[in-house]
Amino acid sequence: xxxxxERIKRVREERGLSVEEFAxxxxxxxxxxxxxxxxxxxxxxxxxxxxxKRFNVDYRWLALGERExxxx
Numbered sequence: 001x002x003x004x005x006e007r008i009k010r011v012r013e014e015r016g017l018s019v020e021e022f023a024x025x026x027x028x029x030x031x032x033x034x035x036x037x038x039x040x041x042x043x044x045x046x047x048x049x050x051x052x053k054r055f056n057v058d059y060r061w062l063a064l065g066e067r068e069x070x071x072x
Contacts, residue, residue, distance in 0.1 A: 009037040
C-alpha cells in the first residue's frame with residue numbers, strides 16, 4: 001500500500017500540476033509539499049481535509065489509503 005505522500009503526489013500528477021502550482025493551491029511552500037511527497041513529513045489532518053475538498057478526493061483514501069479508486 002502506498003503512503004499518504006505518494007497519494008498526494010498522485011493527486012497532483014493526475015491534475016497535471018507542478019509542485020509549485022499544487023503547493024500554491026493548498027497554501028504551503030513547494031519545499032513542504034516535496035517533504036510530504038517524499039515521506040519526510042506528514043501533513044496535518046487540516047491539510048488533508050483541505051486537499052480532499054479542493055481536489056474532490058475521498059478523505060479516507062487520501063489519509064488512510066482506503067478505497068483505492070477514490071480519485072475523481
